Amino acid sequence: MNPPFIYLDNNATTPVDPRVLEAMLPYFTAIPGNAASRNHPYGWKAKEAVDVARQQIADLLSIEGKELVFTSGATEAINLAIKGIYESYSRKGKHIITLQTEHKAVLDTCKRLEKIGAEVTYLPVQEDGLLDVELLKARIRPDTILVSVLWANNETGVIQPMKDIGHICQEKGVFLMSDATQAVGKIPVSPKEVGVHLMAFSAHKMYGPKGMGALYVSQRQPKIKIAAQIDGGGHENGMRSGTLNVPSIVGFGKAAMIAKTEMQRDAERLQDLRDQFEAKMLNGLEEVKINGEPNIRLPHVSNLSFRFIKGETLMARFSEKLGVSSGAACTSATLEPSHVLQAMGLNDYWTYGALRFSLGRFTKVEEVERASKIVIEGVQHLRKLSPIWELFKDGVAVDDL
Template identity: 45%
Template sequence: MKQIYLDYAATTPIDETVAQKMQQYLTLDGMFGNPASNTHTYGWQAQEAVDQARLQVATIINSDPREIIFTSGATESDNLAIKGVAYAYAQKGKHIITSSIEHKAVIDTCGFLETQGFEVTYLKPDHLGQISVDQVKSALRDDTVLISIMAVNNELGTCYPLTEIGKIAKAHKILFHVDAAQGVGKIDIDVKAMGIDLLSISGHKIYGPKGVGALYVRRKPKVRLVPLIHGGGHEHGFRSGTLPTHQIVGLGQACEMMQQNQIKFLAKMKSLREQFLAVVQQLDAIIINTPLDNCYPGIINITFEGVDGEALVAFLHDMAISMGSACNSASVEPSFVLANIGLNRSQAHASLRFSFGQYTTQENVQHAAQKIVESVSKLRALSPQWGV
């Protein structure tokens, strides 16, 4: 029996239309050329495809196509944005503001910069993972050069006040970076309206291919970056390396698809979450760690008190779910995100993340929710604390 997939926050399957588009740029009878080859048709066709994808990516965030830099994914985009700004503006200041529950691609990058003489303020969230505008204001210093706050938290689904933070950054002439790997195509993101200077995008979170992403870098006023990868001067000199045309085409197609379907998609996520919670909330002693009125509804994080998360996952063997971020799945330590919102060790170990997506059905969530209620009840019955 095939598992019910409820781990869309970890990765998504490539949409069939995206896969079909990508296949046109792989083989001899297709458009397989190098976009940098400007002396023949193969190269021209590839360059045209890249230009079209750049426009598709730019459109979904309301930017200029010239502001889109293709990368290997959001992790590289985060590294390029944060390190690139830090090194380029080091003479102005060496202070960075972020939150303590960002994706590891941001947390670890900031940690590395601390070893290089930079200072980082990690804002602590409330019990629902929320960061306030006042917290950002209070952390500002004369030497602050960058604020980096994500669009949607990958473990909780929490959304952040990007527009308000963008205004603060602009007023103080500080650059504002957003890790939008979980946000693009799912919530409204407008880099101009929100005052965002740099924004990271991931292909495989929006039904595109793995191994490709993008970084939006504002042109006016120009944002300076020190590149991480040197070579042939590709991507305006920000990111050298032969462009993977088929992956870039897939990213562009995925962005266009998500933009066209966003309203319908978001409505579906809300409906699925309501149906899921209507059943799961029959259980006593559960903590919903996601702020239901300030979040992306496709992610829901729940603590089932008195239950070991690994044991619960074993009971739920017919569904694919997560105990936290996919980047931390090899760790036996509880999620640092859940620890930072105040859960103790046993509560963190009793928490699961459920994430819905394009192919999730009502039957999927109803079956999953009922199975969760049954499994939690059985495990609690076996526990000395909960058993009768």
């Protein structure tokens, strides 16, 4: 029998924790109420469950429950934050600052706003993926209304200096929004503590259900008013209309509660496993490189470049056995190299050779060991077939070719 499939693509999505599923199930059948129904026990119980979940998520982030707006995921939360701020505050200014290494949910939302008059500065990052905060400081203008910074990068795991960024934004009187989708539930995240005013995140990256997310909107010092992007019914304090997804909200809350108690233990175990995996790669292969500042990363993420190999080709070789992700974003028929690694200044040989390995709560030691053997075998095999590798080994300066 074939050994079971190894899943190292937890940054794409995490499996639902069985404890989360168990908490959700009654809200599909036994308690099927609409949380907005005020006239019967089904409605009361649904509302009660939503309130509990809201508080569980608020506790994880040290915020207040009323500062959360439930959405269909981080993409919607990001759209609501950036478009909502622009609509509410563009009379003050039309300038937004973000990073070149953001997720497409932020970049494409900014591109959309550019079409209606916004001016967006896309800041570069340093070679290690970190933002130079002095550069940010220099680029904030009197008409800047919003800075949007990805808390932890989805491809490399690099964690931005949010406290310093928050400090600068406070000094300059600019709103700070963060896409914290990959950080929440994995590392301690407390937006108030670092001066983040709006923060988007998602249940399915933290062992909760897919299609469920939230936006934190500061309601105290400062109280922020964002324009709703979905109208009808006035749910979520008028910021996001639509019947609440009660089972998923319950699951989101349970996932947050579990993260609060188990996050540190998970992180320590996964960092250990990740470091062992990287040591095996670096010892077992030539011309391998860790992408992103190695000491300021999410503990479960490893983005590696195998020089002179196409990550896509390598991945295809073992895709039946091992699930990972390439640094490349697939847009229609063309494979584009990762905009994140390009922004970090990697040349094509390194960029195209990137793969992202993301471990998770259910990853086992033996799976990581097996994965490392599969990858090493794959890289060695492809290099044997590679003329450019042969030239490189013969001492030709291939980067200049």
